[in-house]
Amino acid sequence: MHSFLPITQAHECLRGDLQTVDILPGELWMYYVGIGGHASEPQVRAYLDGTLTLPPSQRELLEHAFEEMVFYP
Amino acid sequence: MARNDSTPVNEQLQDLLLESPGFAEFLLELTMISASLLGSGTPLLCAITVERAGAPATVASSTEAARRLDEQQYAFDDGPCLTALRQQHTVLIPDLAADARWNHYAQAVSQEGIRSVLAVPIATRDSAQAALNCYSLQLDTFGPETVSAVEEHAASISRILQLALRLHSADPYPEHLRAALESRAVVDAAVALIMLQNNCSRDVALEILLVAARNSNERLHVIAQDLLKRAAKPLAVTQSAEPPTRETGGAS
Numbered sequence: 454m455h456s457f458l459p460i461t462q463a464h465e466c467l468r469g470d471l472q473t474v475d476i477l478p479g480e481l482w483m484y485y486v487g488i489g490g491h492a493s494e495p496q497v498r499a500y501l502d503g504t505l506t507l508p509p510s511q512r513e514l515l516e517h518a519f520e521e522m523v524f525y526p
Numbered sequence: 527m528a529r530n531d532s533t534p535v536n537e538q539l540q541d542l543l544l545e546s547p548g549f550a551e552f553l554l555e556l557t558m559i560s561a562s563l564l565g566s567g568t569p570l571l572c573a574i575t576v577e578r579a580g581a582p583a584t585v586a587s588s589t590e591a592a593r594r595l596d597e598q599q600y601a602f603d604d605g606p607c608l609t610a611l612r613q614q615h616t617v618l619i620p621d622l623a624a625d626a627r628w629n630h631y632a633q634a635v636s637q638e639g640i641r642s643v644l645a646v647p648i649a650t651r652d653s654a655q656a657a658l659n660c661y662s663l664q665l666d667t668f669g670p671e672t673v674s675a676v677e678e679h680a681a682s683i684s685r686i687l688q689l690a691l692r693l694h695s696a697d698p699y700p701e702h703l704r705a706a707l708e709s710r711a712v713v714d715a716a717v718a719l720i721m722l723q724n725n726c727s728r729d730v731a732l733e734i735l736l737v738a739a740r741n742s743n744e745r746l747h748v749i750a751q752d753l754l755k756r757a758a759k760p761l762a763v764t765q766s767a768e769p770p771t772r773e774t775g776g777a778s
């Protein structure tokens with residue numbers, strides 16, 4: 454599991470951060486779609502669970518969506 | 527019309543909610559209950575209309591005639607029910623044929639034989655609006671006592687309707703949906719603009735927006751909006767020289 458550290462850590466961090474600030478995965482997904490995201494809600498949930506990898510551009514957009522939700526509530 | 531009798535038992539309404547497979551079915555049953563409770567003296571046609579943000583309106587009617595009466599309002603985008611729903615106040619038309627304000631509507635529904643109309647808003651949450659509409663084949667059906675009985679009934683079904691709206695929500699996050707859709711439209715337009723200007727891929731265009739948003743500490747969709755605004759200005763000036771396919775050039 455931990456042999457693919459960069460991806461694993463990224464999604465685990467994001468999942469942890471979501472729980473910390475009380476944002477639901479579905480809310481994150483909707484915001485992410487709003488700023489141009491491609492992936493479906495199940496794909497994003499699977500990514501957060503660590504069972505699916507997203508393309509780098511989509512991972513970056515997801516991270517950015519999270520940052521905007523936290524910094525501009 | 528007995529007022530206390532027209533207040534349905536909460537448990538009965540909750541059973542109704544739990545037994546209904548969907549929102550439309552629930553609303554239809556609620557309309558039937560309303561018609562039977564309110565129309566004990568004179569037969570009433572009832573309809574309940576619910577408009578939700580970002581979703582088409584749901585209309586439930588106790589009879590076919592009531593459905594046609596409601597549909598006419600949507601055809602005109604005006605009518606007593608839509609007014610009650612959108613302005614959230616009771617609309618009473620004691621004599622439809624003699625009422626100048628609703629002349630247009632009265633003509634459209636004249637073949638239904640409706641003489642008087644009462645439309646009462648049902649309190650809901652911000653993301654939805656609802657109204658209970660009663661149609662009568664007689665004049666002066668809606669005296670002060672009846673109006674307050676219908677208003678009381680509308681108030682009594684407000685809570686269960688809100689529960690139904692939540693249970694059968696068209697979208698789990700309706701209040702965010704509109705914002706996301708509006709933001710996405712702006713971002714997509716900006717991405718297309720960047721792709722055309724820089725002859726680049728969608729991913730690269732999005733990356734440019736992302737970097738710009740980070741560097742300026744601004745939301746991505748605000749950056750996208752600014753970009754489109756700036757692009758629209760010179761286009762408006764030079765529009766006659768441009769090919770007629772640029773829709774941003776039309777912004778005044």
